[in-house]
Amino acid sequence: MSRTLILTTLSALLGHWRRHPLQVFALIAGLALATALWSGVQALNAEARASYARAANLLGQDQFDRILRQDGRVMDQAIFSKLRRTGYLVSPLLETRLGSGPNALRVLGIDPLTLPVAALPERLQSGSIAVTDILLEGQVLMTSDTASRGLPPDLTEQARTILGNARYDDTLATGLVIGDIATIAKLVGETGPTALIVSTPQPFGLAPIDTWLASQGDLILQQAETSNDLARLTDSFHLNLTAFGFLAFAVGLFITHATIGLAFEQRRTSLRALRALGVPLVGLIVLLAAELGVFALVSGVIGLGLGYGLATTLLPEVSASLRGLYGADIGAALQFDPIWAVAALAMSSIGATIAGASALWRVARLPILRSATPNSWAQTSAALRLVQAILGLGLLALSGLVVIFGSGLMIGFIGLAALLLGGALVLPFGLSVLLAGIATRVRAPFLHWALADMRLSLPALSLSLMALLLALSTNIGVSTMVGSFRATFTGWLDQRLASELYLTTATPEQAARVTDYLTPRVDAILPFALADTRFGGLPAELHGLVDHATYRDHWPFLEALPDAWSQMTEGQGVVINEQLARREGLEPGQDFDVTPTLTLPILGIYSDYGNPEGQAIIGLDLFKTLFPESPPLRFALRTDPATVTDLAADITEATGLSPQSMINQAAVKDISLRVFEQTFQVTYALNALTLGVAGFAMFTSLLTLSEMRLLQIAPIWAAGQRRQKLAWAEFLRIIAFASFCAIFALPLGLALAHYLLAIINVEAFGWRLPLQIFPADLVKLCALAAGAAAIAALWPAWQLARLSPHRLLGLFAHER
Amino acid sequence: MNARSLLALVFMWIAPVVYAQGFAGLGLSAEGYAAVDRSRPITFPQDHTAHPDYRIEWWYLTANLTDAAGNPLGAQWTVFRNATRPADGQSNAWEDGQIWLGHAAVTLPDQHYHSERYARGGTSQAGALLTENLLEIWIDDWGLQSLNTASETDALNQIIVSARGDTFSYELTLTSHGPFVRHGVNGFSVKSNEGQASYYYSQPFYQVSGTITLPNGARKVSGQAWLDREWSSQPLAADQAGWDWVSLHFETGEKLMGFSLRSRDETRFTSATWIAANGQPTAYGDGALRMTPIVTHDVAGRTLPVGWHITLPDQGLDIRTNALNPNAWMGGTIPYWEGPVFSTGSHQGRGYLEMTGY
Structure with a gap:
């Protein structure tokens, strides 16, 4: 390809975007949203995991064995000196809780004189905080947000004085206080120790420490790295977030796919012309792919920014949720990790590739000479719909089997995914059956046409309807789960x-x-x-x-x-x-x-x-x-x-x-109810976001369609229907679609709630709750879905109502 | 600056002023602690044990040994006690304000093994105990302990000294064949022209036998040892940056303890005790002893004078000392050089050299 040819081709291709800025917006927004939600959730997970890792390797827990009393109680200080005087290198640790309420502290007393250097807190190890400050000055370490959130109310004056003299060390976990064991003993009124950290290597010529312990009866050796309870405990929560992230990513891809499809459809003529003018196929595909790459890059950067913003906004809520559910403190400040940038760009490129692959494939097979057939890109055959439905039913059956036979959190989430995906795949077929059923009962010709028209537009809308179904049923499922939980919890508190x-x-x-x-x-x-x-x-x-x-x-x-x-x-x-x-x-x-x-x-x-x-x-x-x-x-x-x-x-x-x-x-x-409500804040937030993204998907699909549907509408208009009436029909059609979606979402959402309560919660938290249905909430959600659809449909309907007769007439004149 | 060196600062008390306050903080103000007083006599056995009212003290043993095959080697055993604040009572067992530090080493011509231990007082992880006429000084399983067979008048007449590191351990039995030696004026040892001083006495007449175990096996050893006891609240002047110290056993049965304290302005303050074969000490004040570096060696990134020309004209002493192993670097949290030396010249002998503040 000569340079001139490349430039000419490029300008022909890019001209399309200049004329359709809204498509540019939709494409970038879709991809950026998908990237943002996915990378935001990943950032939250990464932050929380890093904080668990910090908690886990705190004081070398991941490197050094510990000696504990079998019953977990405080041990006699003499055990420490006895071990030391036998020659074993052990270091005392006093770990306890201080105060009550949501700001209760976890306090750790260490002995810097005997603690292995590798087990010292990070900043003591690096020397940015002097060991002498802890050891001799009696200072304690905590994060600044531990101090700023306030101390627990029930502390002695002495404890307040000691904590008031804290050094800030933001590498620690929120809610954690570390100090010299003498200071901490004074702070909590307990001498301890609660554990002995075992150094490695032990001195020359001593028998292994287990043999000594064996003679003591009530002491046990806890191996290093075995006790990252927090990461294990919170696994389900993060799996949950990841699931939301993927859901949002999928919904975002629907938008992108729809937009790229539309752009391809609209450029079909010019693509054919370019090919006919001698632009080589490979060159054309490379240019189109490069164009997609640029979109992916721009969207990736925007998505990264949005994702970071999202994660920063949600972190306090995630933090509150984790504290409420597991007592795990992850702090409220997000640290930027360059890996996200890479991950976000990769994700947006993958998204663009998935969304654009079929368009590129069709360009590759573009017949140069045959005239274009409108709507062909979105036309899904009834046979394909049936295959989808069968696949969907299979997935639903699979999720049913998981309910009956499966166990384990991962299996639970697989079942959950099967349930949602199965439901979504069955939807187009279900809707077409539903529409056909209604059509047989309708006499009015206009209504008959409207229903037939809905069935016809089903393939084009099915992706965004699926997205709406997913968002809606997730909302129904989660709100039913939370509602059931709240009702049970309130009753339980009373008891x-x-x-x-x-x-x-x-x-x-x-x-x-x-x-x-x-x-x-x-x-x-x-x-x-x-x-x-x-x-x-x-x-x-x-x-x-x-x-x-x-x-x-x-x-x-x-x-x-x-x-x-x-x-x-x-x-x-x-x-x-x-x-x-x-x-x-x-x-x-x-x-x-x-x-x-x-x-x-x-x-x-x-x-x-x-x-x-x-x-x-x-x-x-x-x-x-x-x-x-x-x-x-x-x-x-x-x-x-x-x-x-x-x-x-x-x-x-x-x-x-x-x-x-x-x-x-x-x-x-x-307090309990407040903690409870906080616990589900992040779930509410992600729910709302998913629904919002689904609404946006609907909007872009409708925009896509409105252009193409003119060919169907023009004859009806020519047959004497007023534009306003057609616009109303257009508007109501979308609300009807959303309502039908809600009808499908109800059973799916309740099944999801059952799934969450009976399987996921039991696995994740260790308790099972009875399912309770809250009809008012369900009605509210369905109304919300219809509302979202109405907002999405407003603009295309408005445009139709104001469409100039000249334009509609023109459709008869131009054959595309 | 890493955590290990920061731990060292603990021993030197307060971080920012360390090197402005003499080596290892020994020049810090003594306010609140008991002061060294010329008129207070050293009494035994009470002064063998700890003096918690004074800021710092040590039990310092160096042994020049020979194994069964005739190879020379050395062993060092030290326990330091440090008060981090004047005694003011404690609210729990982790908080008695005393920090203990142990150093142990074994030096061969081509190897130097050393180890370090820290402990807080009040936990019985480390301490000093004098019951009746029996003394025990310990940190972890390292100990210096009177044998029950010690004489009724001398708690340190027969002692066992043991230590264990990552790669070595030893147990030595020591029997004294001479009296304690008080340095300076009856044990009042002046350290600077400004009057800083410490209580200082030695037992230089130990005969040693025991076992040293190294990674390649255990070996029987025998030889001579020298125990130093010293305590003070402010042993150095603020501008004194370190010292060079020797203890030597000569073949004549005579012994020498000498040190040279270095000020930041390069001036030196020397002191020496000449010990006759019967234990009779002669103390020499500043200037009598002369120590001149003649051989330097690079170790741990520093240049140290490992060979010395030492004269004490009053005793006709004119010797050169050479290190058994010039790499006898004690690379712990408070790093210094400590190792066996041999003397040639007017007096043949062996002993230990210690160099700090390099």
């Missing part, structure tokens, strides 16, 4: 939080003072104690509770043996939460190792929503003998709800217990 006021005291002396004061003043004082422990090797809590009607009548058991609560409080057994039961495959009646030395029968399983960890409850008396170092310091009070506020004030005045150490039922519920 679980039956007491009117909850107190936390600091010492047994204070506890005695408070209970002495309260005994004559309230209906009941229900003490409870708790200790951190491990069940099945994972962190868990053991609670000690008493017998009382409050619990007997209200405790939210899912399954229980008769008289479970009373028997449990007598020390006859243990009750465990649903998460623990599902994880370990436990049922009432089976034996359970409460401690390495105590096995009790399981009397009941209770629901414990929102708690990622296992939990077990035993009678308080038994608890006291097992954990004498953890006396009951917390109390639930039964009293007249009307007096709670006054009572709290009286307690403070009489016993000095700070108001922060008391919380009433309403406040706990309020």
Whole structure:
């Protein structure tokens, strides 16, 4: 190809875009949106994963073994010195939680003198924070957002002073405080250690440390790298985000595909002319591909920017969701990673290739001499529609099989994908059957024409209708799931939080003072104690509770043996939460190792929503003998709800217990529900975005069509129908399509909700919730879909209404 | 600057002023700590154990040994104690304000093994304990411990010293054959013209036997050892950047302890103790001892004077010392050179050389 020829061809090709700026916009917007949503979600995932990795390799957890007590309790300091004096290089670690509420802190005390250098926090290792600041000055490290979000309310003055003297280190996880073990011991009033980090290599000529541990009985060696609980726990959440990202990418591709198809169709004449003028086929294809490449590049850059913006906007919500669901803190600041830039550009190129491949293929096979047939690009044969439907039904059946036989999160998501894709593939066939069915019952000729016309335009619209169906059913599914969850959760809170006021005291002396004061003043004082422990090797809590009607009548058991609560409080057994039961495959009646030395029968399983960890409850008396170092310091009070506020004030005045150490039922519920709502913020946001993108897909498809449909409309106009009426018909037609889509989306969305509740949630969170349907929400969503369609249809209909008769007449004159 | 060197700063107390305050912070102000007082006599066995009111002290053992095949080698064992703040009580067991540091090394003509340990006081990971007449100094499983067979009047008459690193370990039994030697004026050892001083005594008369285990196996060793005890709250003047120190056992049975403290302006402050074969010390103040570098060697990116010309005219001493292994670099968080040396000239002998602040 000569240079002149290339330039001429290029100018011929590009001339099209100059005349159709809206197509340029649609093409770039579609590709950019697809890239943005996909790369935004990937950025969020990457940020969260990086934060888990930081948490996991914090203090060399991924490199160094740790010695723990089998029951997870604090160990005697003498064990540390004994090991050191035997020659083993171990370093003490004091890890605990501080304060309560959403701003509770995880605190870590380290001994920089014995900690392997590789296990020091990053900035101490690099020297940008001096070890002496921690070791000698008693400073603690935390991120600036931990400080700016506020400290937990229930802290001592000393703790506030220590935390007020913090150095900011944004390489840490949010909510984490690290300091010298002496400082942290002072901060939390606990000496520890809770673990010993084992250095490598150990000195010359010593027996392996396991042999020493074996002689100790209650100590275990936890291997390095085995405990990235957080990454495992949050896997489902990220899989979920990725699924949304792909969904959005697919929807974005629908837009691009539609636009490229249209542009090709409109350029068919000029392409043929170019070929006839002697432009070689290869050259033409190369130029078209280059044109696509430029579009991909521009869209990729825009998509990258949008994706970054999206991720930055959503990160606080993702962060809130993760904290609410798993207690995992990932911080609220997004760090830019050049890998995204590459990934985003790659993704937009892949998108452009997928969307443009068929157009290029058709250019390659373009008959030079045969005249163009309008609409041919979008015409899908009825036979193909049938094949699609059969494939779709197959996928639906597959997802049904997964429900019945499958297990595991990944399998669950595959089933979910099969369900959605199957539904989408069946849609065009279903719609055509539906339209045909209606047509047989309609007499009015205009309506008859309109229905026939709808069927005719079905192939061209089917992609964007599929996109709408996907977005709509995802919305229905997710909102039903969240609604069911909310309803169950609220009911559960009412059961679980039956007491009117909850107190936390600091010492047994204070506890005695408070209970002495309260005994004559309230209906009941229900003490409870708790200790951190491990069940099945994972962190868990053991609670000690008493017998009382409050619990007997209200405790939210899912399954229980008769008289479970009373028997449990007598020390006859243990009750465990649903998460623990599902994880370990436990049922009432089976034996359970409460401690390495105590096995009790399981009397009941209770629901414990929102708690990622296992939990077990035993009678308080038994608890006291097992954990004498953890006396009951917390109390639930039964009293007249009307007096709670006054009572709290009286307690403070009489016993000095700070108001922060008391919380009433309403406040706990309020906090819990707020955490709950935050948890699903990101889901709402992604839902809305997906629906928005689907609306945009619809809009671009309609634009594409409106041009081509003139050929169908012109004869009707010529037959005497007014343009306004035709425009109305056009408008209503789209709303009808959207409504039909909604009809298909309802069962699909509910199936999706069932899927999420019965499979995904159980796998991801360890609890199963009953499905509840909220008709008002469904109506709202369907209306939203119709509304989105109406907005999308408004412009093309408006244009049709104002179309000049000259233009319509012209259609008869020009044969394309 | 990496974490290891930062840990060193811990030992030197406060980061920004380290090298403005003498080597390893030894020139920092002593406010709040007990001061070294000329009139306070050194008493045994009490002064063998720790003095937590003083900021810093050490138990420093160097041994010149020979294995069964006649090959010369050296062993070093040191425990330092450091107060990070004047004693003010502690609120928990991790917080007694004392930091302990252990250094151990084995030096062969072609190999130098060394190891370092840190510990905080209050946890019994490290400490000093004197019960009755038995002394124990330890950090991790490294120890310097009186044997039960020690004489009733001398807790350090018979001791066992042991240490273990990544690639070596040793256990040495030491028996003294002479008296303790107090340096300076009855153990009051002046370190600068401004009057900085420390309490300083030695037991230079140890005979050693024991086992050193290296990656290629264990070997029986025997020889001589020298134990130094020193404590102070401000041993160096602020402008003193380091020192060169020797301890030598001569074939005549006489011994020499000498040091030369270097100021930043290149002036030197020297001090020496000549020890007769019967243990009778003669102290020499600034200027009597002369130490002149004659051989330098590049190690760890620095140039160090590993060979010295040493004179003490009053005792007719005119010797040259050569290092057994010029690469005896203690590359820990506080790096310095410490290794066995041999003397030739007016007095044949062997001993140890320590060079800091290079």
